Amino acid sequence: xxxxxxxxxxxxxxxxxxxxxxxxxxxxxxxxxxxxxxxxxxxxxxxxxxxxxxxxxxxxxxxxxxxxxxxxxxxxxxxxxxxxxxxxxxxxxxxxxxxxxxxxxxxxxxxxxxxxxxxxxxxxxxxxxxxxxxxxxxxxxxxxxxxxxxxxxxxxxxxxxxxxxxxxxxxxxxxxxxxxxxxxxxxxxxxxxxxxxxxxxxxxxxxxxxxxxxxxxxxxxxxxxxxxxxxxx
Amino acid sequence: xxxxxxxxxxxxxxxxxxxxxxxxxxxxxxxxxxxxxxxxxxxxxxxxxxxxxxxxxxxxxxxxxxxxxxxxxxxxxxxxxxxxxxxxxxxxxxxxxxxxxxxxxxxxxxxxxxxxxxxxxxxxxxxxxxxxxxxxxxxxxxxxxxxxxxxxxxxxxxxxxxxxxxxxxxxxxxxxxxxxxxxxxxxxxxxxxxxxxxxxxxxxxxxxxxxxxxxxxxxxxxxxxxxxxxxxx
Numbered sequence: 001x002x003x004x005x006x007x008x009x010x011x012x013x014x015x016x017x018x019x020x021x022x023x024x025x026x027x028x029x030x031x032x033x034x035x036x037x038x039x040x041x042x043x044x045x046x047x048x049x050x051x052x053x054x055x056x057x058x059x060x061x062x063x064x065x066x067x068x069x070x071x072x073x074x075x076x077x078x079x080x081x082x083x084x085x086x087x088x089x090x091x092x093x094x095x096x097x098x099x100x101x102x103x104x105x106x107x108x109x110x111x112x113x114x115x116x117x118x119x120x121x122x123x124x125x126x127x128x129x130x131x132x133x134x135x136x137x138x139x140x141x142x143x144x145x146x147x148x149x150x151x152x153x154x155x156x157x158x159x160x161x162x163x164x165x166x167x168x169x170x171x172x173x174x175x176x177x178x179x180x181x182x183x184x185x186x187x188x189x190x191x192x193x194x195x196x197x198x199x200x201x202x203x204x205x206x207x208x209x210x211x212x213x214x215x216x217x218x219x220x221x222x223x224x225x226x227x228x229x230x231x232x233x
Numbered sequence: 234x235x236x237x238x239x240x241x242x243x244x245x246x247x248x249x250x251x252x253x254x255x256x257x258x259x260x261x262x263x264x265x266x267x268x269x270x271x272x273x274x275x276x277x278x279x280x281x282x283x284x285x286x287x288x289x290x291x292x293x294x295x296x297x298x299x300x301x302x303x304x305x306x307x308x309x310x311x312x313x314x315x316x317x318x319x320x321x322x323x324x325x326x327x328x329x330x331x332x333x334x335x336x337x338x339x340x341x342x343x344x345x346x347x348x349x350x351x352x353x354x355x356x357x358x359x360x361x362x363x364x365x366x367x368x369x370x371x372x373x374x375x376x377x378x379x380x381x382x383x384x385x386x387x388x389x390x391x392x393x394x395x396x397x398x399x400x401x402x403x404x405x406x407x408x409x410x411x412x413x414x415x416x417x418x419x420x421x422x423x424x425x426x427x428x429x430x431x432x433x434x435x436x437x438x439x440x441x442x443x444x445x446x447x448x449x450x451x452x453x454x455x456x457x458x459x460x461x462x463x464x465x466x
Contacts (some may be wrong), residue, residue, distance in 0.1 A: 065401070118364060128401030131351060131376050143364045144376045148399070166381070168298070168361030 001193060003167050004113060005145065005160075007178035008123035008130065010202040012110075012139065012224070013100040016040050017201075022096055030089070032082070039079035041204065046071035051124060051153040063126035063148045069094045097125070098132040102139065103199065109224025110140055116233045118142045122163050122176065124153050143167075155186035164192070177227065181214040188215070195219040195227055234426060236400050237346060238378065238393075240411035241356035241363065243435040245343075245372065245457070246333035249273050250434075255329055263322070265315070272312035274437065279304035284357060284386040296359035296381045302327045330358070331365040335372065336432065342457025344373055349466045351375045355396050355409065357386050376400075388419030397425070410460065414447040421448070428452040428460055 009015045019040040027034050050067040053059045062070075072094060077083055081093075113119050120143040121130055127146040134141055145163040152158040164174045171191030178184050179199040188194050194217040200207055213220045221227035242248045252273040260267050283300040286292045295303075305327060310316055314326075346352050353376040354363055360379040367374055378396040385391040397407045404424030411417050412432040421427050427450040433440055446453045454460035 118368065126401070127376065127399040131400065135351065135375055142368055142377075143360065146399075149382055166360040166379075167364065168359070 001117065001175055002169055002173045003118040003120065004175045004177055004195070005120055005122035005163055007176070007180060007183050008121045008125055008133075009100075010199050011177065011179040011197055012106050012121070013102050013133065013137070014202070015044065015097070015100050016204055018100040019096055022099060023093060026092065032080070034080040036079075037204070039076065039081070042075045042079065043068070043071055046075060055153055055156060061151050064097070064124055065094060065126050065129060068097060098129045099136055100133060102137045103223065105223035105225040107138055107140070109226075109228045112225070112228035112233045113231065114140050114142065116231065118167060120145050120163065122154070122159060123147065154183060157186070157190055160187050160190050160192060175218065177224075180210050184217055185215065193218045195221060197221050197223060197227060234350065234408055235402055235406045236351040236353065237408045237410055237428070238353055238355035238396055240409070240413060240416050241354045241358055241366075242333075243432050244410065244412040244430055245339050245354070246335050246366065246370070247435070248277065248330070248333050249437055251333040252329050255332060256326060259325065265313070267313040269312075270437070272309065272314070275308045275312065276301070276304055279308060288386050288389060294384050297330070297357055298327060298359055298362060301330060328365075331362045332369055333366060335370045336456065338456035338458040340371055340373070342459075342461045345458070345461035345466045346464065347373050347375065349464065351400060353378050353396065355387070355392060356380065387416060390419070390423055393420050393423050393425060408451065410457075413443050417450055418448065426451045428454060430454050430456060430460060
């Protein structure tokens with residue numbers, strides 16, 4: 001095994017906690033009264049359907065920033081966003097996805113893994129989002145594979161196979177690491193190795209999905225640092 | 234200005250010195266008698282024409298590793314490579330381009346610039362080559378823009394504009410830094426800022442090209458550390 005590809009939202013960074021923390025603090029200073037937990041959940045809920053519209057060709061290619069901007073326009077008012085919100089404020093909210101905090105184990109785990117393996121995100125986030133996030137959080141990627149590079153979203157095969165080919169590797173030399181069973185199932189079907197890293201609070205306190213491995217993944221790790229330990233890194 | 238894109242071969246790494254050093258040492262252990270300086274120069278000489286065949290559509294898309302492999306097969310024997318060289322040895326020579334050493338100022342300069350700007354290569358090297366090079370040499374890139382991502386080689390506009398767009402920036406928010414006037418001319422024509430970093434020994438002791446700035450580039454720097462100094466980084 002030469003390289004490990006990481007899902008990012010949920011696996012490496014705590015999108016829900018970060019959005020709620022940052023946007024609550026920001027809104028308080030501006031006297032905005034928004035239900036941020038509700039908005040974060042609904043926004044993430046709109047994520048897969050919006051990408052699926054692209055994947056099925058119902059709308060032309062749009063990167064994640066653009067999809068999130070569109071979703072926010074559709075759901076924001078329901079949670080208290082004023083319809084006349086200034087454009088700059090709206091953009092601040094959309095780019096909160098660029099400023100997500102890593103889970104506490106992520107930097108240590110990635111830093112250790114990087115000594116032995118090429119590491120990169122393979123994320124539906126766009127390049128600018130992932131690069132801004134990595135610079136702010138200190139994620140030590142060797143390369144940034146946004147699925148935007150392939151004009152396909154995961155779980156389309158073009159994304160996994162595209163990253164593997166660009167690294168000059170074979171699928172079995174590459175491992176997909178994710179907190180989501182579906183992501184791993186798609187990767188395994190193409191011959192990649194798989195590592196499941198459950199994040200039982202990714203979706204908040206009442207999470208019901210992806211609490212455990214739903215297949216015999218090659219590795220199941222408590223967190224990224226544990227994955228490093230299991231791999232002798 | 235938010236981001237700086239770097240040409241790599243010649244600007245960040247000393248391809249000629251590295252190839253000669255590494256391959257001479259390697260060949261000596263195997264009793265191969267090859268004119269490595271001659272081969273390095275002829276190989277680099279074949280570089281632009283081979284990319285131009287792709288750019289003009291005369292041959293289908295091929296990444297730099299594949300072009301270099303093809304060029305080596307064409308010119309190798311003239312400089313003493315045995316025609317019956319083992320495949321693994323031939324591959325070792327081709328991937329010497331993944332193992333080039335940075336100029337002495339590169340790591341310090343890039344590390345300082347990275348604190349203030351997003352930094353990335355924009356190189357005709359392929360992703361695997363650039364990622365392997367960065368891991369070995371410790372180049373602290375935020376992202377790796379191989380022109381392979383755009384299926385175009387520099388100086389095609391798709392490469393410069395492709396990197397700028399993926400970073401979510403405007404051309405004037407991005408600077409191209411290169412040891413080659415032609416690279417900068419192409420970038421400036423598209424609205425990017427420009428920094429010239431002459432490398433007067435890139436092509437060896439008798440270098441006649443790119444010894445000085447051929448236009449009023451936005452910055453002219455003695456090396457990458459000097460560019461950082463000029464930018465207050």
